Amino acid sequence: MAKNIQSLERAAAMLRLLAGGERRLGLSDIASSLGLAKGTAHGILRTLQHEGFVEQDSASGRYQLGAELLRLGNSYLDVHELRARALVWTDDLARSSGESVHLGVLHQQGVLIVHHVFRPDDSRQVLEVGAMQPLHSTALGKVLAAYDPVAHTEAVESERRSFTPRTVTDPEEFETVLDVVRARGWGSDVEETWEGVAAVAAPIHDRRRMPVGAIAVTGAVERVCQGGELRPELVAAVRDCARAVSRDLGARRF
């Protein structure tokens, strides 16, 4: 095994030092406590400060722990919180679009369905909460892969199975698809996962603009598409809904 990275060890030691009680320490205190040259200590502190892990008091020039460290511990958005916030908006989306609505998040190598609103007709439907969908072929998956780097890695590194003749499996072609998603702000799946089924999805962001999930409208291809194109009013409705949920989560308008 290679040796540990010395500068990271030193950075960790600094954070521990600053975490000991409610204190602010000057550069020379930190350097001498850790037996470092002032220049070395300063370089590490500056990097930590840039990442938001350390803050420098402008008056005294002393250092303290940064707010980013606190957020790091609390950043995980509970999926049940996400569902609770999305409830009214997704109901309204299902009602106005006449199609079923899914809310998905990244889970392991796929999309986990955390909320599902039935298509508003009287047909028998089964609740799909807890089901998994593929990342590379579904509208939800593509949106997550386009916006969330972790989802992107999973989608690129895992095997991309061909479900229908339209499934995109080639790596370069797949990246092009994701570029389009990012450029337009929404993703689609026209018979790429299931024959006869099409979907439109848009990303949900939290207050730090992190992509935390995606919302999709899914239905029969002849209803969701018109003249070979996804119906623009459906795309607009999905994006409105995703934006409304993002706003509820505290994301600023974008």
Place this chain on the structure above:
Amino acid sequence: MTDAHTTGSHGTGPFIAAIDQGTTSSRCIVFDKDGRIVSVDQKEHEQIFPKPGWVEHDAAEIWENVQEVVAGAIVKAGITAADVKAIGITNQRETTLLWDKHTGEPVHNALVWQDTRTDGLCKELGRNVGQDRFRRETGLPLASYFAGPKVRWLLDNVEGLRERAERGDILFGTMDSWVIWNLTGGTDGGVHVTDVTNASRTLLMNLHTMQWDEKICSSIGVPMAVLPEIRSSAEVYGNAKGGVLEGVPVASALGDQQAALFGQTCFAEGEAKSTYGTGTFMLMNTGGTPVNSYNGLLTTVGYQIGDKPPVYALEGSIAVTGSLVQWMRDQMGLIQSAAEIETLASSVEDNGGAYFVPAFSGLFAPYWRPDARGVIAGLTRYVTKAHIARAVLEATAWQTREISDAMTKDSGVELTALKVDGGMTSNNLLMQTLADFLDAPVVRPMVAETTCLGAAYAAGLAVGFWPDTDALRANWRRAAEWTPRMDADTRAREYKSWLKAVERTMGWLDDEE
């Protein structure tokens, strides 16, 4: 709710406006013909606690707020009075107000349903018979929630009020009456009415005649002169006078839980809804006959449409459901948000043998044991906080099962499906557990605002905006359905353990006080 370009969006109307005068806030929602929400406005009012156990509202503030939210919702919808076909009212039930009919001024703050100052009076009124003295006529036990004893308290405690009331200068009303009287002109010809559902919560109305019961009124000490006229839940009481909805018919009134029953379109005998909030209220439609309860439920009026015969309901309430989750968050600190209870509970397969009976202020329906206090039973070293979280959710589901069992016993009707609404319906694990424990499908409708929707529906029926209840049923949309997955043996074994835990809560207080 969504901005502009939504598909098939609500066109140009016409619309129905529903006013929900609730316990913590007043709201106005504008609905279109499909029952979709066009706009919402809401304003909270002050909760006044003069003493422990006393809860009051300033009725003048409430009327101000109602006017404000109506104007707000109309502006947000971008419409005018001409686009609104009718106004529907739903309200916090039992909250009691007396006001001067010449000045329109309340003579005292309204006594809120939660206010327990009439506990002693109710005991006294029970005399040698006890709390069921008026149950045969009214369907209710003598309890501090209901309006009648609150009226008596006000007459006894506000100086000179009884004389003014007997002279005919004072009007009584629950919040529906207050809002309707003011909407239709107040001192300038306002109509003094209430609907059958609100009247059925006063302890003063005879369920069989739908009229004030003179004998009971005189036993409780309420002069007939203060009482509003009892009308159906869906008819035109009068037209709005003044304000942004000038001239629009005021066409429905329903107590909030009955409005939810109506909004959930539970129009057939045996259909039931349960609203999961801080507490939970379950109502079952029992058709054209008031069913006496021998299992601790209330008999109440579900609704009455115009001159059609009234439809009755059985009601069971659970005091602690959502508030138990809040307790886990605020008092125990085991979770950071209410939604996290599901995350924690989902991290284990079962309750690990633990059962949580949240009898924080005694056991309610179907036991009615004020001497009970909460327990967590079945603890072993194996039990983790995740198991407790699971037990918390199961407590809500088991309590629903107990009410449902009581309803079946009283009515002889098996529950075929349960329609749910309220905040806790976003908890998927709870909804699945509910289906498992009830052994019946649990269904969530697409419009969460069933209370306002019910008031809008009733008002719309009264003015012919919707032709009949079938048209309303056609508007109902299933957003989700949970089907039972638990095997019968497990269900029976778990239920037995729950009932054992319930037994352990009883008799904790030595003295009933």
